[in-house]
Amino acid sequence: MGNRMIFDQVVVPRRYTILDDGPHESVLTSETAIPLADFYELLGREDAPSTIGVILEPGDDVTGLESHLDRASFVALHFPKFTDGRGYSHARLLRTRYGFEGAILAYGDVLRDQLLLMHRSGVNAFYMREGQDEVAALEAFNRFEEQYQFGLYPT
Amino acid sequence: MYKYNDIDKRIVHARVDEFRGQVRRRLAGELAEEDFLPLRLQNGLYNQRHGYMLRVGVPYGLLSSDQMRTFALIAERYDRGFGHFTTRQNIQFNYMELEEVPDILGHLAEVEMHAIQTSGNCVRNVTCDPHAGVAPDELADPRPLAEMLRQYKELHPEFAFLPRKFKIAISGAPEDRAATFFHDIGIQAVEVNGELGWRILVGGGIGRTPRIAAEIRDFLPTVDVVSYVEAILRVYNLHGRRDNKYKARIKILVGALGIDAFRDQVDAEWEHLKHQKLDMDRYEQIVRMFTDDVEHPAEAAADPEPSTRRDADPEFARWLRTNVKDHKHPGHHIVYISLKAPGQPPGDATTEQLLVIASLMDRYSQGRATATYNQNLTLPHVRTRDLETLYDALVAQNLATANINTIADSICCPGLDFCNLASAHSIPVAQKINERFNDPAELEDIGKLHLNMSGCVNACGHHHTGHIGILGVDKAGVGHYQIAIGGNPGAGEESPAAVGAIIGPAVTADEVVGVLDNLIDRYKAERDQDETFLETVRRVGVDTFRENQNG
The missing domain is CATH 3.90.480.20 (Sulfite Reductase Hemoprotein; domain 2)
Known part of the structure; x- marks a missing residue:
């Protein structure tokens, strides 16, 4: 299971590389993600790839990323503990306020029982915690036909 | 509903x-x-x-x-x-x-109920004035707004893992019966230049660090309340502390930033959200759901008063004075069902009592009851003509103790009898207090007095806000009780929300009643005519009562 991911509600092989220690000597492509500080540093370099993945830790400032999202191929949201809910707000802001259309990947302590919440917040790719069954977890997406927050605002 | x-x-x-x-x-x-x-x-x-x-x-x-x-x-x-x-x-x-x-x-x-988000680090049950909808002093019924907020916060994907639990209370009346100053968000109905809207408070709380909420908005129209709450929640979710659960409530964030800086952050966030205007057609539809299923016929004003029984039966007369409250509609009353009978754990109801209450709801209150902040129930639509028979039915179930808003109507957490977190027992002490103060005539003479007790610093019994507050602490394996006075959960012009002040060293369970006796004696000696306990404490100062305890 360690080599599988959920992408748009389908189980597929993992395609992204998370370089959470920083890029070091790695080859950087649009499918590698590096920490936010490294991402900012890379933007100014001439040999930088046109787009690259960027890691957001729970404590990172997502607002500063807005003007650089054209260089982000995807955003990897780190959930060190599943009970830390900051990543949900990051996903929400990326999708609804900044209009980010690339993949948003949740990785780390990502569990079946939180998939729907993450999906509804804007996450579409999941690297689940070791030992989680991605195929069994897919039922989370179909558990609810509708959601609360209906009918609050005129449609 | x-x-x-x-x-x-x-x-x-x-x-x-x-x-x-x-x-x-x-x-x-x-x-x-x-x-x-x-x-x-x-x-x-x-x-x-x-x-x-x-x-x-x-x-x-x-x-x-x-x-x-x-x-x-x-x-x-x-x-x-x-x-x-x-x-x-x-x-x-x-x-x-x-x-x-x-x-x-x-x-x-x-039966259209659930237990969603009644615990956990998420937005909890939105509470309201227990007299909502029928309070004579009400500017607006807070329940339709609470219902919209319920639908907003229930299973909200973004706010299931906040730094800590999050509590919202709404009051629709000038007399705050919902303790809005002690909530993460408190909402109060206000009228400004003839327009009805809501004042928003933030950062109140009890627990280890009691805080009285600060005003973040003096006025918001109904259409903007939900989006403003979302702005507060997002700022809190992103910036509230997560390194220490005792510093994770929004009151700590508001305290660290100061209300003005916190407001700036919320307002900056709200700039992006304020285009989301609440669907007022749906709001009005929900308003009607609360009014259309109950009726208050004008002819009730001509209901016969139970004066014969009242004159002949002093217990009944006292119950009318103590447990029956004013109603918005003539000939109708809010009747409290006391869940604080002497010797009973505060707030408990047996199967039989619950069943009898259900039939009394159908017979006398249009099928409705309200659970209250002080752990009682009300029947909110009782006609004058039914008071006497209802009283007899309640007496038969031990639900008519004339002690509402008295010292025997204590708010009490489950304490060491049930709770893993507790440092001391609270229910047995509440029972002792209840047994000591069981003379209805004395209770009525002492008058309005909120007594709150918590079995540990987490303050589930809201001891900080009691006119008398009792906190259970563990001293070398023995439960002791720290007593404070002068707290106040609600707010009105004369009595602002306040946190109680400790009056002396903690005492043992057996000594609690003696301390209360001294406090009551001092109050009786100091009170000016029909002044309440809290008013006397506020006028003469806590020190007067401190000397009393030590002497």
Whole structure:
């Protein structure tokens, strides 16, 4: 299971590389993600790839990323503990306020029982915690036909 | 009251099915306890001293008789024959079997109830003035707004893992009966230049660090309240502390930034959200749901007063004075059902009591009751002509103790008898106090006095806000009790919300009643005519009472 991911509600092989220690000597492509500080540093370099993945830790400032999202191929949201809910707000802001259309990947302590919440917040790719069954977890997406927050605002 | 539409029903049933699957995985060993913990908490399930406790949500405290009967069913079939009403206007059942909880949630779903987000680090039950909708002094019924907020916060994907729990209260009246100053967000109806709207408070709380909320907005029209709450929640979710659970409530964030800087952050966030105007057609539709299913005929004003009985029966007369409150409509009354009979654990109701209350709701209160902040129930639509027969029916069930808003009407947490966190017993001490102050004539003479007791610093009994507040502490294995006076949960012109001040060293359980006797004696000596205990404390100062305890 360690080599599988959920992408748009389908189980597929993992395609992204998370370089959470920083890029070091790695080859950087649009499918590698590096920490936010490294991402900012890379933007100014001439040999930088046109787009690259960027890691957001729970404590990172997502607002500063807005003007650089054209260089982000995807955003990897780190959930060190599943009970830390900051990543949900990051996903929400990326999708609804900044209009980010690339993949948003949740990785780390990502569990079946939180998939729907993450999906509804804007996450579409999941690297689940070791030992989680991605195929069994897919039922989370179909558990609810509708959601609360209906009918609050005129449609 | 609000009736579920098909979407509500499908969501709540789907939620039961979801939890059933999670429980099955937990029991099969596929789900570890630490991963299951937040899931069960957000379905109202705690693990306490005697096993699982289930807390059922009662939105803004409003109940139908069918819902009350379902509580009786749960108490009888799945618990040990009683339920416990809480300060959040909810009800708890203390002896649950994990594998039965999904079935219980299924019973609740049938009567449009659930236990979603009654615990956990999420937005909890939105509480309201227990007199909502029928209070004579009300500017606006707070329940339609509370219902819109319920629909907003229920299973909100972004705010299931906040830094800490989050509580909202709404008051629609100038006299604050919802303790809005002691909530993460407090909302108060206000009228400015003839326009009705809402004042927003933030950062109040009790617990280890009591704080009185600060005003973040003096006025918001109804259309903007939900989006403004979202702005507060997002700022809190992103910036509230997560390194220390005792510093994680929003009051700490507001305190660290200061209300002005916090407001700047919220307003900056709200700039992006304020285009989301609440659907006022739907709001008005919900308003009508609360008014259309109850009626208050004008002819009730001509109902005969129970004067013969009142003149002949001083106990009945006292009950009328103490447990029956003014109503917005002539000939109608708000009748309190006291769950504080002498010797009873505060807030408890037995299966039989729940069933009798359900039939009294149908017969005398148009099928409605309200769970109150002070752990009693009300019948909110009782006609004058029915007061006498209702009184007799309540007496027969030991539900007519004339002690509402007196020292014997204490708010009390479950304490060491049930709770894993507790440092000391609270229920037995409350019972002692209740037994000492059981003379109705004396209670009436002492008058309005809120006594609150918590079995530990987490303050579930809201001891900080009691006119007399008692905190249980553990001293070398022996429960001791720290006593404070001068707290005040509500706010009005003359009596602002306040946190109590400690009057002396902690005492043992056996000494508590003696200290209370001294406090009451001093109050009687100092009071000016019909001044309440709190008014006297505020006028003469806490020190007067301190000397009294030491001397």
